[in-house]
Structure formats: structure tokens, C-alpha cells
Amino acid sequence: MRTKLITWGFIPFLFNLTVCKYSPPKSPGSPEDLIAKGKYLFFQETFEGNGRTCGTCHRAERNLTIDSTFIAKLPKDDPLFVAEFTPELKENFENPKLMREFGLILENLDGFGDLKNKFVMRGVPHTLALKTSVTSPQGHRTGWSGDGAPGDGSIRSFATGAVIQHFTKTLNRVPGVDFRLPREDELDALEAFQLSTGRQEDVELPLSLKGTVPKRGQEIFLDDTLGKCNICHVNAGATTIVLGRNLGNANLNTGVENLPDQPARLTKELVPADDGFGRPGNGTFNVPPLVEAADTGPFFHNNAIETIEGAVGFYDGESFNNSPAGRLLAQNDPKKSGIELDGTQIVAIAAFLRVLNALENIRQSIELLSNSLNKRICKGKEIKENLNQAVHEADDSIRVLSGAGLHPEAVQHLEKARKLTKRAIGNPFFRRKFTRDAISEQEKARELLVERSS
Amino acid sequence: MNIQYFRGTILIAFIIFNASLAHSQRTTEMYIPIGQSPGLSGKNTLVGFIRKVDAKSLLIVIGDAKGDQQVKVTKGTKIWLDRSQLKLTNQEGTLADCKENILAEVKPTGGEKKDQMIAEWIKVQISEIGPASEK
Numbered sequence: 001m002r003t004k005l006i007t008w009g010f011i012p013f014l015f016n017l018t019v020c021k022y023s024p025p026k027s028p029g030s031p032e033d034l035i036a037k038g039k040y041l042f043f044q045e046t047f048e049g050n051g052r053t054c055g056t057c058h059r060a061e062r063n064l065t066i067d068s069t070f071i072a073k074l075p076k077d078d079p080l081f082v083a084e085f086t087p088e089l090k091e092n093f094e095n096p097k098l099m100r101e102f103g104l105i106l107e108n109l110d111g112f113g114d115l116k117n118k119f120v121m122r123g124v125p126h127t128l129a130l131k132t133s134v135t136s137p138q139g140h141r142t143g144w145s146g147d148g149a150p151g152d153g154s155i156r157s158f159a160t161g162a163v164i165q166h167f168t169k170t171l172n173r174v175p176g177v178d179f180r181l182p183r184e185d186e187l188d189a190l191e192a193f194q195l196s197t198g199r200q201e202d203v204e205l206p207l208s209l210k211g212t213v214p215k216r217g218q219e220i221f222l223d224d225t226l227g228k229c230n231i232c233h234v235n236a237g238a239t240t241i242v243l244g245r246n247l248g249n250a251n252l253n254t255g256v257e258n259l260p261d262q263p264a265r266l267t268k269e270l271v272p273a274d275d276g277f278g279r280p281g282n283g284t285f286n287v288p289p290l291v292e293a294a295d296t297g298p299f300f301h302n303n304a305i306e307t308i309e310g311a312v313g314f315y316d317g318e319s320f321n322n323s324p325a326g327r328l329l330a331q332n333d334p335k336k337s338g339i340e341l342d343g344t345q346i347v348a349i350a351a352f353l354r355v356l357n358a359l360e361n362i363r364q365s366i367e368l369l370s371n372s373l374n375k376r377i378c379k380g381k382e383i384k385e386n387l388n389q390a391v392h393e394a395d396d397s398i399r400v401l402s403g404a405g406l407h408p409e410a411v412q413h414l415e416k417a418r419k420l421t422k423r424a425i426g427n428p429f430f431r432r433k434f435t436r437d438a439i440s441e442q443e444k445a446r447e448l449l450v451e452r453s454s
Numbered sequence: 455m456n457i458q459y460f461r462g463t464i465l466i467a468f469i470i471f472n473a474s475l476a477h478s479q480r481t482t483e484m485y486i487p488i489g490q491s492p493g494l495s496g497k498n499t500l501v502g503f504i505r506k507v508d509a510k511s512l513l514i515v516i517g518d519a520k521g522d523q524q525v526k527v528t529k530g531t532k533i534w535l536d537r538s539q540l541k542l543t544n545q546e547g548t549l550a551d552c553k554e555n556i557l558a559e560v561k562p563t564g565g566e567k568k569d570q571m572i573a574e575w576i577k578v579q580i581s582e583i584g585p586a587s588e589k
Contacts (some may be wrong), residue, residue, distance in 0.1 A: 111481050113546070150483040152493030160492045161482035172543045173485045187492055279480055 031192065038193025041186055049167030049179035050086060051079035054159065054190070057105065057124045057166070061392045063296050064197060065126035067303075068103045088170040092116055095269055102264050102303050107165060109145065110279050115171065120274040121264055123303035125288060126296040128198030130155060133238035133289045136248035144301035145276040146251045146286035156191040199360065202237040203291060205230070208451035209355060211407055217352030220345050227349055228329055228339055229290075229315075236290040236356055251277050251284035255323025256300045259314070264302060274301060283324075294350075294357035295396040309350040309404075316341040347404070354400045355407070355449055361397035362414075362446045365390045369421065369439045373432060380428075387425045390438070394418035397445070410448040417441035480532060480575065484546070487538040488559040488577045500525070500560045500571065504578075507552050514552055514576070516560060525560050525571045532575040539581045551578050 043055035056079050058064040066080070074080060083094035092115035098104040104121040111118060122144050134140045134155050142148040142158045150164075151157035159182050168178040175181050182190065205222060209215040220227040221236070232240045232252065240250040257274055264271045275281025285301050293299070299311035320326045321338035330338040341349070372386040398414050401407050417438045424434035489495045502518030512527040527533075527549055535547040536559075552558065557579040562571045 108481055112484070149492075150480075150486060151491045151495075152498070154493050157492035160486065164482040164485045174541055174543055175485065175487055175490075175538050177541050181486065181490060182492075184492075 034189050034192040035196045036193075038189035038191070038196075041182075041190050042193050045186070046079075047163045047167050047179050047182060049163065050082045050089065050169050052082060052167050053079070054162065056080050058127050060389065063126050063292065063392075063396065064128055065124045065296050066103055067123075067298060068101060071100055071103060086169075089168075092119075092171060093168075095121065097267065098264050098269055098271070101267070103298065104264055104303055105166075109147075110275070110281070112173070117270070117272065119272060121271050122274070122301050123298060125301075126292055127194055128292045128296075129200075129237075129289050130197065131195045131200050132202050133249055136250060141249045141251065141286045144285055145274075145278075145281065146249075146284075147277050154191075155194060156187050158194075159187060159190045198364070199289075199291060202235045202239070203356070205235045207356075207359075208453060209352070210449060210451065211351070211355060213348050214351040214355040214406065217345075217348035217350065220341070221349050221352055225333065227341065227345070229349065231329070232287055232325075233290045236353070238287045238289040240287055249287060251286050252325045253283040253323055254285070254315075254325045255319040255321075256285065256302065256304060256314070257283070258319045258323065259304050259317075260319075262302060262304045264304075271302075276301075290353055291356050291360050294354045294400040295361070307350075308353055308400075309347055312341075312349045312353070313346045315339045316346060351404055351406055354404055357400045358397040358407075358410075358414075359446065359449060361393045361400070362442050362449075365393040365397070365417065365421075365442050366439055368393065369435050369442070372424075373435055377428070383431070384425060387421055387431075387435070390421045391418055391425070394421060394442075407445075407448055410445040413441045413445035413448070417445065483575065484532075484534045485544050487544075488536050488557060488579050491559070491561070494561060495559065498561065500562070502558065504552055504554050504556050504558050507549070507554065509549055512549065514549075514558075514560075514573075516558055523560075523571055524569060525573050525576070527573055527576070531573045534575065534577045535580050536577045537580045539579065542580075547578060551580075552576065553578075557581075 041054075042058070043053055043060065046053055057066050059066055059070065062070050071080065077085065080099070081096065083089045084096050092106075094106045095104070098121055103123055105124060106119050107122055108115065108119050110120075125144055134142060136146075139152070140149070140154045142153070142155055147153065148161060149155065149158040150161040163179050163181060164173055164175075170178050172178055206218055209218055221229040224231060229236075231242060232250070234241050238249045240247040240252075253276070257276075262271075275283055277284045277286075293311070294308045297306060297308060297311070299305045299308070300314075305311045305314060314320055315326075316339055321330065326338045330336055368386045368390040372383045372390075375383050375386070377383075394414055394417050398411055398418065401414070402411050420434045420438035420441060424431045424438060427434065483491065486492075489501055491499065495501070500516055500518060500523055502516040502523070504514055505517045505522055506515040508514070514525045514527060515522050516525055517523070533547040533549065533551060535545045535551055537544055559577040560571060561574045561576075563574045
């Protein structure tokens, strides 16, 4: 039996190997090539700086973000910790304590004139689904406060600002000495890659969810008199529509800066106030998409809240309801109420967001697994990359669902899918079979979360 | 016109106000050498030599291949010294650093008159060791 299996597994292996030679070359400059080049630059290119790449903070295996749990597993010489082992960057470049404990990165958004006192500490936003979440009538909104890019402020220009802020060898920040600036062709490629990651379109709510609590959470989310979430996060994305008017990806002051007991401020470290958009800032921050929220915490620009339940709960609190955005929501409420939710309702909305996130994980997993099936065996590195990423997506979906006791049967299928994907990585002869089986398990999990038509 | 509509209008106005018009992050812009600002240089900026400086009326004349262009400097205009050719850190400057025959790049605010450009920022190239380079 075993011999038979090996024989049958070996034939497609050989076939793939033979066909590899005859694969037609891709046309240079095709969108796929541009994305591939951008991906390489994003994860490999240091721009002759301190060793960091975009991927140093936006990790592929961590949903293009980073958090303290992940940071704790990194080796001491990881470029993320460059301030800990480069004498020129020891002072006023990062705060290693806040980085390690809360995943916070130092940014000089109000100027480089007083490095010791003038800075902000921000979490790393994930860069998934940017295609759906950076456009506003005023142009692109990048980074936590929407003004992260120099030049024309577009996502294409963002990398230039990031290199100057984060890649420099010394605090002199001299182009050609401390780093090199990205070339035009590199900016094109980086833009193409960044816009290619994650969802390429918004979901359409409501979904026909099967879970009782997530289903109720979706109702509250969409209810403009109760949860009011859908006003600023239309379809759980990053678009704001007020009274039928589409404001695109808006900037709002939701009072996050006024939260009491913010983790970083409980330490003795200096954490200056973050005034958001502009210089001086107007206190507003950019609306992030929510589909990807549950597995990309901690939440808000200052990583103030660790859990998705806590993040939803924030909107029931005083900081939000006394903020400009909260007060205006209340003004437009028939009962003059801001957002008033009880514990069960907060958990229900969070459960909905968890399921939404898991569905996106499943979509991505299936896409990655299918892509790996379509690749020739000579693309072994790419196949392995796809499969490894599919494992990470499976991990995320398991984590976000089991973290709230949601859909245990679906979790079983996701765990099977994860195991099969790992077997596909380790066994090139039966890779295709294991991959197909993993897709099947992912599909079974999805069917337990949502009706097929959704 | 009911109260609900009025409130809605205020809400939209508030959000749009907060949506601010300017986007770019000025702080890292300072370190980008003349002619290399992504998405701006070669498209939406003026690069040329300073022909004349009128400090009293806050006017600079910049000449490029197309001719001379009058540039208005306001309180909000940022002036940066591009010292990258000297391998030195770029710095904030003042109108006093804008001298004749120096290469400069101007980013207009976008709300100017036909014959006068209002500067959002001006980069001035410092290519020789001197008072401006030694700041």
C-alpha cells in the first residue's frame, strides 16, 4: 500500500518537474512582477540603513504588524532592537522598555527639533486591506493619524518617510550616509505590494451568520441607534458614511488619548501626549478597518487596550462619549445618547468581529493553499511560503475563535486544516493531496460559521 | 429644514473640518533633498534658482526654464536647509537663508493667485561651508 502511494505521489512530482522547464516567462513589468518586487523590497531591502526593513515591524507571520508577545520571541540581535546594540541609536531613537512591554515604536511626528521630549509612542498598524482603507476625498490617509507619508502624502510615498524615521544609522538622518531613499521604481513596487495584501474589497453586511451570539453582535453593530459602529466602520471596514454622505477613510477624535490608566503611561517612562493629525495636531486619528481587528491587537494608536472586547468596551466609556466624535453621535441620537452598551452586548459585538476575522483568515488560507496548488514544483520556495502563511492564518482563526469560546466544532476543522497544511510542507510527494484536504477542512469550518451564500 | 437635518449638517461639517486638507507629514519631508520629494518633485513643485529676495514684503523670485515666478512666504511656510550635498543633517531655516543664486524647491499651498505662488515649504540648497551650513 505504502509503495503504491509513493509511486502515485511520485508521478505528479516528476510531471511538475518536467513541465517547469517549459513555463512561459512572465512579461517583465507585469502587475505580478511589480508586486513580487515590492514584496522583496518590503521584507529584504534595508535601504543601506541600520538593518531594518519594512518587514521588521510589519511581519508577514503576524498579519503585517507586531506585538509584545511576538517581540518576546525575537533574538536579541533582531534589527527591531537596533537601539539596544547600536551606540549611535541608543538615545532618542526608540524606547526599548516600551517596545518590549507594549510593542510601542517611537515616532517624531511633530518634528526632530527636540528628540528627547518631542515624540509619540505608537503601536504598529497592520497594513492588510490597504486597498479598501486609505482613500479619502482629501487623498490617501496613511499611518495612525493619516499623515504618515511625506511628499504627496500617498501610500506610495510612505516608504520614504519610514526609511527616514526608522531605518537611519544615526540621528543625523543624512540621505546617502545614514540610508538611501527609495527610488521611484522601488516606490512603485512597494505601493503595488502594499495594496495587494489582504482583502481587495469590502465585505457586504449583513452576513448570514450561524452563531447565536455573533449574529446578535452583527445586529447591534449595524444598528445606528444602538451599537452605531457601522456609521464610522461601514461594512466593518474603514469607510465612514454620515447621513448618506461618503467621507471615505475619515479622521476622527474619539478620545483615545484621554483614556485613564493607559498601559504605557503607568510606567515611569516619558510618554508625551499624541495630538494626531498635523503639526500641531488636531487630535484626530484615522479610522482602521475592523475585519482584520481581532487578530491584530493591541488596539488604538497607543496600544492602550489588549483585547477586542476591551476595544469595543471603549466606546461605552466616558473617554469616547465625552470626545468630539462621541458628543456628535449623541447630538444626532433621538435620545441624546452616545453609545450605551451592556456587558453582553459588548461581548456580542466582539464575537461578531472575531467571526468576521476568522472568515477572512479562512478566505486567505484557501487562497494561499490554492495558489500553492497552482505553482510548479520548481517554485518550491514560493510554495513553502504560501503554505507557511496558510499555517499562520489557521493559527489566527483558531486563536480568535477559541479565545472567546466560539464555534468549537469549526475550530476542530481548522486544527485539522492546520495539521494537513504542515504535512503538506513536510512532504513534497503528497503535498497536493494534503493541500487539497486542508482546503476541504477550511471549507467545512467556514460552513459552520456562515451560510454558504454569504 | 428640521433640527435633525441641521445637526446632521453640523456633524458632517465637523468631520470634514477634521478631515483637514493638508496630508503630508512635514517632519520627514525636511530630510528629503531638493528634487526628490516623492509624488511632488517634478510634478507639483517649482525648482529653480533664487533670483531676488524681498524680506520686507516676504517675497522671493525663483527662476527656472519657464521664467521667473514670484513666491509669497507666510508665517506658515517652512524653510528647510538642504545640506545633503555636504553630507550634513538638513535643518530648519529662515527667510534669511534664502539668498540669490541658490537652488531652491518650492511646494505651493495650492490656493495661490495666478501670478503669485504661496509657499507651503521651501527647501534651500546649502552646497558650501558657510554660516548656513554651520548652524
